[in-house]
Structure formats: structure tokens, C-alpha cells
Amino acid sequence: MRIVVLVKAVPIVGNERLGDGFRVDRGSGLEPNGNDEYVLEAALKLTETHGGEVTLLTMGPAAAADALRKGLAMGATRAVHVSDEALAGSCARATAEVLAAALRRLEYDLAFAGADTSDGQGGIVAAAIAARLGLPYLSYAAHIEPGADGATVRVHRLSPAGYDVLEAPTPALVMGTQVLGEPRYPSLRGIMQARAKETLTWSLADLGIDPARVGAGAATTRVLSAAPPPPRAGATIIRDAPDVAVERIVDFLAARSLV
Amino acid sequence: MTIRLSDEQRALRDAVRQLADERIAPRAAAIDASGEFPWDVVELLAGQDVLALPYPVEHGGLGGDLLTVCLAVEQISRVCATSALILVVQELGSLPLLLAGTPEQQARWFPDLAAGRALAAFALTESEAGSDAAAIRTRAVRDGEGWRIDGAKRFISQGNVARWVTVFAVTDASPEPVRAKRHMSCFVVEQGTPGFTTARLEHKMGIRGSPTAELLFEDVRVPDANRVGEVGEGWSIAMRTLDRSRPGVAAQAVGIAQGALEVATRYAAERRQFGKAIGEHQMVAAMLADMATRTEAARQLLYTACEEIEAGSPAAARWSAMCKLFAGDTAMAVTTDAVQVLGGYGYITEYPVERMMRDAKITQLYEGTQQIQRHVIGRDVLARGG
Numbered sequence: 001m002r003i004v005v006l007v008k009a010v011p012i013v014g015n016e017r018l019g020d021g022f023r024v025d026r027g028s029g030l031e032p033n034g035n036d037e038y039v040l041e042a043a044l045k046l047t048e049t050h051g052g053e054v055t056l057l058t059m060g061p062a063a064a065a066d067a068l069r070k071g072l073a074m075g076a077t078r079a080v081h082v083s084d085e086a087l088a089g090s091c092a093r094a095t096a097e098v099l100a101a102a103l104r105r106l107e108y109d110l111a112f113a114g115a116d117t118s119d120g121q122g123g124i125v126a127a128a129i130a131a132r133l134g135l136p137y138l139s140y141a142a143h144i145e146p147g148a149d150g151a152t153v154r155v156h157r158l159s160p161a162g163y164d165v166l167e168a169p170t171p172a173l174v175m176g177t178q179v180l181g182e183p184r185y186p187s188l189r190g191i192m193q194a195r196a197k198e199t200l201t202w203s204l205a206d207l208g209i210d211p212a213r214v215g216a217g218a219a220t221t222r223v224l225s226a227a228p229p230p231p232r233a234g235a236t237i238i239r240d241a242p243d244v245a246v247e248r249i250v251d252f253l254a255a256r257s258l259v
Numbered sequence: 260m261t262i263r264l265s266d267e268q269r270a271l272r273d274a275v276r277q278l279a280d281e282r283i284a285p286r287a288a289a290i291d292a293s294g295e296f297p298w299d300v301v302e303l304l305a306g307q308d309v310l311a312l313p314y315p316v317e318h319g320g321l322g323g324d325l326l327t328v329c330l331a332v333e334q335i336s337r338v339c340a341t342s343a344l345i346l347v348v349q350e351l352g353s354l355p356l357l358l359a360g361t362p363e364q365q366a367r368w369f370p371d372l373a374a375g376r377a378l379a380a381f382a383l384t385e386s387e388a389g390s391d392a393a394a395i396r397t398r399a400v401r402d403g404e405g406w407r408i409d410g411a412k413r414f415i416s417q418g419n420v421a422r423w424v425t426v427f428a429v430t431d432a433s434p435e436p437v438r439a440k441r442h443m444s445c446f447v448v449e450q451g452t453p454g455f456t457t458a459r460l461e462h463k464m465g466i467r468g469s470p471t472a473e474l475l476f477e478d479v480r481v482p483d484a485n486r487v488g489e490v491g492e493g494w495s496i497a498m499r500t501l502d503r504s505r506p507g508v509a510a511q512a513v514g515i516a517q518g519a520l521e522v523a524t525r526y527a528a529e530r531r532q533f534g535k536a537i538g539e540h541q542m543v544a545a546m547l548a549d550m551a552t553r554t555e556a557a558r559q560l561l562y563t564a565c566e567e568i569e570a571g572s573p574a575a576a577r578w579s580a581m582c583k584l585f586a587g588d589t590a591m592a593v594t595t596d597a598v599q600v601l602g603g604y605g606y607i608t609e610y611p612v613e614r615m616m617r618d619a620k621i622t623q624l625y626e627g628t629q630q631i632q633r634h635v636i637g638r639d640v641l642a643r644g645g
Contacts, residue, residue, distance in 0.1 A: 069270055185278055188308040188331075191270045192321055 305375020
């Protein structure tokens with residue numbers, strides 16, 4: 001099985017800083033996006049069980065290399081890093097176009113993507129890539145397995161009644177979240193082996209994309225403003241004995257029509 | 260010298276940090292309260308290859324240099340000094356073999372140690388031979404093709420849970436207690452060898468999850484193949500071992516200080532008295548500033564010492580003693596101040612700083628007391644004229 005895992009390098013959660021134009025500063029201190037680690041873990045488990053290789057694919061600045069290094073340390077075979085100065089400030093549309101172009105240059109049976117990112121939270125890039133490439137799009141996968149014939153993929157998607165089973169021919173794009181299960185820690189051996197693994201660096205020229213189509217100047221969305229949430233008002237802390245506390249909590253919830 | 264961590268060292272450090280924060284920190288209070296050796300942490304560290312760091316690659320290790328091992332110790336110590344000691348002692352117990360073991364001995368013992376399937380320990384100290392390590396009385400006498408060891412060791416970290424213990428004994432025909440420096444040898448004794456027993460485990464102020472054992476040797480027979488280094492090379496092996504292991508204790512101390520600083524800082528940002536966060540009161544801010552500065556100074560001295568020792572500096576003993584001296588005193592001062600910053604809350608077990616303060620004390624005591632470190636440094640200062 002050849003699986004490409006889309007990884008975004010995002011600021012370490014809690015350390016996000018905004019730069020010019022309310023854009024997230026991604027110059028340093030980046031880690032793999034949480035949802036991307038979950039799908040990467042799923043990809044690693046699948047190749048460990050069924051054979052194959054995992055390739056990481058990211059579009060990001062030089063600092064994204066740290067996130068790729070972690071993914072390689074977790075067990076991915078190689079990484080592809082699309083990096084170009086002209087990409088700074090790219091919107092979701094441009095990101096999807098660039099990543100789709102990169103996928104066209106790779107051979108794979110499956111592409112995995114996280115549902116959304118902790119810094120952008122747009123949640124549309126994976127679907128946009130699938131649409132551009134004409135790939136079957138299996139979203140919110142809770143369980144992923146290759147089809148018995150080797151030319152399909154089958155996923156479970158949780159539903160209020162249990163789960164649905166979706167099946168599609170490969171190549172296909174599967175999107176997932178933390179429901180897929182906890183990612184492994186990179187072992188120290190993995191970290192040291194990551195050094196020897198291949199990372200390809202591609203520019204816009206390598207992908208045949210006109211710089212005018214990407215970057216801040218071509219963005220189809222614009223952040224008008226961003227601000228930290230207002231400081232929380234004083235909390236009510238209940239320290240009473242259990243029977244009194246329960247009554248107070250129920251009253252609190254009832255007053256807000258929550259029970 | 261400028262210490263710049265390589266990308267790989269940063270990645271290793273961050274990986275151990277994440278492991279420590281997510282999987283070890285939640286266990287720290289319980290380990291201290293129960294005083295039980297955390298086998299689950301041994302398994303965790305083994306599974307993540309942390310225990311493989313000190314060993315050569317050809318035997319399943321990661322070939323980590325001294326600084327890399329110390330980075331790992333520091334990160335674990337931030338959350339649990341007992342857990343960090345697992346790696347410190349694994350290296351300490353193995354150093355005689357790393358420094359003087361034959362290729363056959365290394366091939367025999369390193370694979371299981373690197374994989375964390377077996378633990379090591381270092382047995383030099385005796386009841387009457389602590390700082391005066393040359394006064395040890397444990398004897399090894401030739402017995403046919405092998406040796407017979409008789410004596411007792413005291414305060415041996417992980418002595419009862421280690422599969423292999425590197426034991427230092429006097430090897431001399433004379434029955435009189437001798438000044439052992441030229442007559443000391445080193446042997447690997449395996450747990451389960453007849454006559455090799457644990458007499459007791461100590462109840463301690465801190466690092467309570469790390470078992471500290473009194474080991475008895477009564478007619479313990481070991482083959483000559485278990486002798487490490489030449490007959491009479493024991494003192495040299497012990498001293499060279501301590502030169503490389505003291506930075507590990509310094510790393511533990513720096514980590515403990517850092518962990519205490521972080522708890523105190525978080526508390527000072529949240530606790531409000533007199534209408535503002537206590538961190539905004541000058542006396543508290545000044546304490547935090549001093550704590551941070553001292554911890555960073557200890558860290559920089561440690562990292563530099565590691566690089567110097569790894570590079571084969573002729574002043575390795577001095578670097579080793581300096582970093583351990585400074586870091587140990589820093590840990591004690593910073594943890595004491597951390598308790599102070601938390602006030603009454605710092606004194607109760609609901610908050611971790613009282614444990615950190617109890618844990619910090621040992622870094623001023625083991626692998627050479629601070630007085631011994633000063634003795635080593637002073638001697639070198641006089642010998643080199645500064």
C-alpha cells in the first residue's frame with residue numbers, strides 16, 4: 001500500500017502568534033497538526049499490517065521541516081516538502097491547488113488528510129483536493145481497511161445509529177480525526193533514523209504553478225480581524241458537600257435550560 | 260565554547276519532554292507516595308529507546324553522546340526525579356563496561372541493557388567507605404579459575420532490581436585492610452548468584468521510588484570472565500566512571516530545578532493576593548528571576564561540561580565536579596524557593612514542590628558529596644594554577 005499523508009506544520013498549540021494582516025506566524029516553533037498525526041498513525045498501522053510505505057506531504061515554510069522530521073521519526077518512509085516564498089499568505093483554494101499538483105506527481109493508493117487544522121480550522125482543503133483530482137472522498141473515517149481485492153478501500157464512519165461502511169476504488173482520499181486513535185510517540189531510534197530518510201523539496205516551478213495564482217496577493221479570503229477571546233468573567237466554584245452541590249449544579253443547569 | 264544543540268538533539272529532547280509530560284508526570288506523585296519502583300516507567304523508557312541512549316549502536320544502542328543522555332535525564336527530571344534516575348543509574352552501572360569492558364563482555368551484556376530488558380547498578384560505596392571510597396573492605400579472592408567475593412555494599416541505587424551489578428572489591432593477597440587504590444578490581448555480579456543478596460532497602464527523604472539497597476556478598480563466586488578491566492584497575496575505572504556519570508546527576512538537578520521553577524511560575528501567575536497576581540509583587544518576581552537565572556547558569560555549565568568531557572578534555576574531572584556541584588546547589592535553592600513562592604500550599608503534598616525539594620537534596624549527596632566535588636575542583640585549580 002502506498003499512502004501519502006498530508007501534514008500541515010502549525011504553531012505549537014497555545015503558542016499561536018498573529019503577524020501582519022492577522023496571519024498566523026509560522027516562522028518557527030511548528031509541530032504537526034493534531035488531526036494529521038491521527039491519520040498518520042492510521043497510515044503507519046496499515047502499512048505495518050499490509051506492507052507498503054508512507055510518504056509525508058506538506059506545503060509550508062522552512063520551519064515545517066521540524067514537523068516532517070517528527071513524522072519521519074514516527075515511521076514514515078520519506079517526505080515531500082513544497083516550499084516557495086511566493087506561497088506566503090496562501091488561502092485554502094491555493095493550498096488545495098498546490099497540494100493537488102504535488103499529488104499528481106506522486107504515485108499512491110491512498111491519500112490521508114486531517115479534518116481541519118488547529119491554526120486555520122477551515123476544514124475544506126482535503127475535500128477541495130479530492131474534487132480537483134476527481135478522487136473518491138471518504139470523510140470522518142473512524143476505521144480504515146483495504147478492500148479484499150486490493151483495489152478498494154473501506155472505511156467506517158460513525159453515525160448516531162452506529163456506523164456506516166463506505167467503500168471506494170483506489171486511489172482515494174480519506175479524511176479523519178482523533179477517532180482513529182492515539183498517535184505513537186516517535187521513538188528515539190526513530191528520531192535518529194529520520195536523519196537518513198529522504199526529503200524532497202519542491203518549488204512552485206517544480207509543480208508548474210504560476211506564482212501569481214498563489215500567495216497573499218491571490219488569496220480568495222481575507223482575515224478582517226482577529227482577537228483573543230475576552231477574559232472570562234468570574235467563575236462560580238461550588239465547594240459544598242455532595243448533596244448540596246448536586247442541587248446547586250442542577251439549579252444552575254436548569255436556569256440555562258440545559259436540563 | 261558555544262553550545263548549539265543539533266536538530267537531532269533538539270528533536271530527541273522534545274520527544275523525551277513530551278513523553279515525560281504526558282506519561283510520566285501523572286505517575287510522579289503516586290511513585291513518591293508508594294515508594295514502589297516504577298517498572299511501568301522502565302517499560303515505557305525501554306519502549307521508546309530512551310534506555311538505549313548510552314550504548315553503542317552495534318549492540319542495539321543509540322550511541323548517544325554525554326550531552327544527549329543528559330538532555331533526556333533533564334527532561335524526565337522536570338516531572339519525576341525517581342524516573343530520571345532509572346536512566347542515570349542504567350548508565351552509571353554500565354560505564355565500567357563502556358570504559359573497560361572487552362568486546363566479548365560488551366556483546367554479552369549490552370543488548371539486554373540497551374533494550375531495557377535488564378537493569379544495571381554500580382556498587383562502590385560501603386557503610387564505612389562513602390566519601391573515602393578507597394577504604395572499601397569488600398574483597399575478591401582468587402578461587403580456582405574465578406573469584407570469590409565477600410563483603411557488603413551500602414546505598415546502592417537500584418541494587419536489588421538490577422540484573423547486573425558492577426561491584427568494586429579489593430583484590431590483594433594480604434588479609435589486612437589495605438589502601439585499595441592500587442588493589443581494587445571491578446566485577447560484574449549477576450542477580451541470583453548464590454550468596455549475593457539484598458539485606459535491606461532504605462526509607463528515604465526523596466527519590467522514594469528508587470530502591471536504595473544494602474547488598475551482601477557471602478562466598479559469591481564469579482568467573483574471571485566477569486572481571487572488568489585488569490586486576491588493580493578498579494580505582495581508575497571507578498574514577499573515570501564518576502567523571503562521566505556526575506553530569507547525569509547534574510542533569511537530574513537541572514531538571515528538578517526547572518520543574519520547580521515552572522510550577523512556581525504558574526502558581527505566581529494565578530494566585531492573587533492584595534488585588535493582583537503574586538508574580539506581580541516585586542519580592543516574588545525577584546525570587547522567580549533568581550531561580551530562573553541560576554537554573555539557566557547550571558544548565559549552561561552542564562552542557563559545556565558534557566561537550567568538554569566528550570571531547571576528551573584533560574580537565575574532565577574538574578568539569579564533571581563543577582557541573583554537579585553547581586547544579587546540585589541550584590536544585591536545592593530553587594526547590595526551596597519554589598516551596599516559598601507557593602507558601603502554605605508549597606508545604607502540602609497536593610502540590611509537587613515539596614516532593615521536588617525532598618528529591619533535590621540527594622543531588623548534593625550522591626556520586627560524591629558537594630564537599631568531595633569541591634575537593635576535586637580545588638585540587639585541580641591548584642595543579643593548573645587556576
